[in-house]
Amino acid sequence: MFNKHPVGPSDGDDDGVRVRFTGLEAGYSGTPVLRQLTADIPALTMTALVGPNGSGKSTLLGVLAGVITATAGQLRHIGGRPPAFVPQRTTVGDELPLTVRQTVEMGRWQERGPWRRLTRHDRNVVDAAMERLAVSDLAGRQLGELSGGQRQRALMAQGIAQGSDLLLLDEPTTGLDPEARAGIAALLTELVADGTTVVQATHDLEAARAAHTCLLLREGRLTARGTPDEVLDAGGVPW
Numbered sequence: 001m002f003n004k005h006p007v008g009p010s011d012g013d014d015d016g017v018r019v020r021f022t023g024l025e026a027g028y029s030g031t032p033v034l035r036q037l038t039a040d041i042p043a044l045t046m047t048a049l050v051g052p053n054g055s056g057k058s059t060l061l062g063v064l065a066g067v068i069t070a071t072a073g074q075l076r077h078i079g080g081r082p083p084a085f086v087p088q089r090t091t092v093g094d095e096l097p098l099t100v101r102q103t104v105e106m107g108r109w110q111e112r113g114p115w116r117r118l119t120r121h122d123r124n125v126v127d128a129a130m131e132r133l134a135v136s137d138l139a140g141r142q143l144g145e146l147s148g149g150q151r152q153r154a155l156m157a158q159g160i161a162q163g164s165d166l167l168l169l170d171e172p173t174t175g176l177d178p179e180a181r182a183g184i185a186a187l188l189t190e191l192v193a194d195g196t197t198v199v200q201a202t203h204d205l206e207a208a209r210a211a212h213t214c215l216l217l218r219e220g221r222l223t224a225r226g227t228p229d230e231v232l233d234a235g236g237v238p239w
């Protein structure tokens with residue numbers, strides 16, 4: 001694919017960079033998925049990971065989040081707090097006996113440690129995250145009995161409750177109705193304006209267009225990197 005920007009870090013210094021990876025490789029049980037990925041994630045911007053099913057977007061998010069270990073290459077988080085990772089809502093078990101409030105409270109575990117009593121500050125952070133995602137009314141409901149959009153908002157509230165400056169989201173708007181998608185898009189724009197770096201894997205063209213930077217993956221390789229116009233229009237929509 002035609003690509004105006006070189007596929008790699010923009011330059012050698014760390015200015016304005018939140019995450020830098022070089023020659024990154026990762027996979028599952030010895031099966032390689034990501035191959036020689038090299039790129040920067042600019043700080044205080046929104047980056048969209050785009051590409052066809054199975055191209056490695058979720059795997060890359062998992063590596064950035066630290067839940068999947070790279071098998072080769074280098075990954076550097078430049079400054080900031082440990083990332084907050086919001087997985088695809090379909091990967092969160094329906095049978096989990098958790099209420100919405102308990103789910104959001106888990107966002108404080110990294111700081112507080114699991115099973116420790118939450119402090120008043122923690123509870124305030126949880127309340128604020130639930131209000132921001134409009135799930136306060138659902139606080140006592142079981143996660144498994146929520147609609148897709150409600151569950152997505154609960155998981156996003158958990159991510160926000162972590163208070164990280166780096167939010168990693170796996171398909172936060174896929175399958176949601178237009179109103180719910182617009183709500184999430186507006187929230188992400190606000191979060192970036194408030195000082196958060198957002199990285200989202202997405203098949204949602206509007207979400208990708210709203211990003212500052214798109215990284216296009218194909219078969220585990222980074223094949224284009226640039227503005228949405230450059231990446232999405234250069235060779236047709238890439239999925």
Ligand SMILES: Nc1ncnc2c1ncn2[C@@H]1O[C@H](COP(=O)(O)OP(=O)(O)OP(=O)(O)O)[C@@H](O)[C@H]1O
Pocket residue numbers: 028033051052053054055056057058059060201
């Ligand atoms: N837990 C796993 N165990 C083994 N292989 C996996 C696992 N998760 C993903 N894979 C494989 O890794 C490759 C990349 O998958 P990944 O989920 O990262 O792609 P994706 O771009 O996020 O796809 P989608 O758009 O469908 O969500 C695929 O071939 C997939 O089958």
